[in-house]
Amino acid sequence: MVIATADAIVEEPAPPRKRSRMPLAVRILLGRPSRIVACVLLLLFVLMAIVGPWIYSDNLAVDPNNLFAGPSAKHWLGTDYAGSDVFTEIVLGARYVIESAVVAGLITVAIGTAVGLSAGFYRGASESVLMRITDFVINLPGLPLLIVLSQLWKFGSPLEMGLVLGITGWGFIARPVRSQTLSLRERSFLEASRALGLSPWHIVLRELLPNVAPFVAMNLLLSIVAGVYAQTGLFFLGVVPYTSTNWGVMLNQAVANGALTNTTALSYLLAPILSILLLTLSIVLLLDATDELFNPRLRD
Numbered sequence: 418m419v420i421a422t423a424d425a426i427v428e429e430p431a432p433p434r435k436r437s438r439m440p441l442a443v444r445i446l447l448g449r450p451s452r453i454v455a456c457v458l459l460l461l462f463v464l465m466a467i468v469g470p471w472i473y474s475d476n477l478a479v480d481p482n483n484l485f486a487g488p489s490a491k492h493w494l495g496t497d498y499a500g501s502d503v504f505t506e507i508v509l510g511a512r513y514v515i516e517s518a519v520v521a522g523l524i525t526v527a528i529g530t531a532v533g534l535s536a537g538f539y540r541g542a543s544e545s546v547l548m549r550i551t552d553f554v555i556n557l558p559g560l561p562l563l564i565v566l567s568q569l570w571k572f573g574s575p576l577e578m579g580l581v582l583g584i585t586g587w588g589f590i591a592r593p594v595r596s597q598t599l600s601l602r603e604r605s606f607l608e609a610s611r612a613l614g615l616s617p618w619h620i621v622l623r624e625l626l627p628n629v630a631p632f633v634a635m636n637l638l639l640s641i642v643a644g645v646y647a648q649t650g651l652f653f654l655g656v657v658p659y660t661s662t663n664w665g666v667m668l669n670q671a672v673a674n675g676a677l678t679n680t681t682a683l684s685y686l687l688a689p690i691l692s693i694l695l696l697t698l699s700i701v702l703l704l705d706a707t708d709e710l711f712n713p714r715l716r717d
Contacts, residue, residue: 517575518644524583533594554588
């Protein structure tokens with residue numbers, strides 16, 4: 418505030434800002450309505466995945482007299498081609514979808530970050546070998562390879578599905594991490610670390626990794642989204658044997674049983690589609706929050 422007086426213009430110091438006791442991550446997540454909606458949606462899906470199988474039995478009740486029924490008080494999302502409750506199938510399918518997508522994202526980011534950091538820091542022959550392996554993984558025909566692997570390895574659990582998706586998809590993260598590592602390698606703080614005789618492990622884990630953390634965190638979210646679409650797409654195409662309820666299986670069965678032409682079966686078709694869209698949308702809406710968390714310049 419500026420106060421004008423007869424002698425001079427005196428600038429009054431602004432009152433100190435009150436610091437919030439709320440953690441920074443929580444303040445960023447609650448900073449915009451879209452992020453609050455994303456957190457609520459994501460929390461609901463996670464609760465469905467954790468608690469759902471305890472509440473609902475895997476043995477879905479079959480009612481031949483109530484096929485493709487519309488939404489009602491008894492069946493919130495209607496019934497499927499066998500008369501089973503669609504809402505129960507959505508709840509039971511959430512665990513497989515989320516668990517396999519998270520495993521795929523973690524493995525993708527872990528391998529890609531390790532390879533990118535190692536190639537960018539050590540250079541020489543090790544960089545050439547790692548980059549050629551990365552090029553080989555990037556150029557693998559993803560869908561045909563997954564179809565072949567699904568026949569050899571039956572993907573009986575979400576962990577197996579996530580493992581295969583992660584192993585075949587890490588190449589697209591390794592190259593950008595290597596590029597960032599190369600740009601950081603000649604910075605003064607890394608030269609000082611080498612001059613102090615710090616071990617390579619210490620430099621990589623304590624100096625390089627925190628600097629590439631924003632990129633890794635955002636790609637973790639994107640990899641989880643890609644994992645959701647990849648596995649539901651495989652189940653929808655019917656190329657992967659399944660032993661449990663999955664949203665992709667629901668789409669496959671809905672189309673196979675005439676849900677595209679039968680208006681009474683529309684809810685059975687739309688329920689898994691909306692579930693996939695809402696789950697991936699809730700994750701994508703958190704990308705800008707993640708960027709803001711790691712980049713102070715983006716904060717108000």
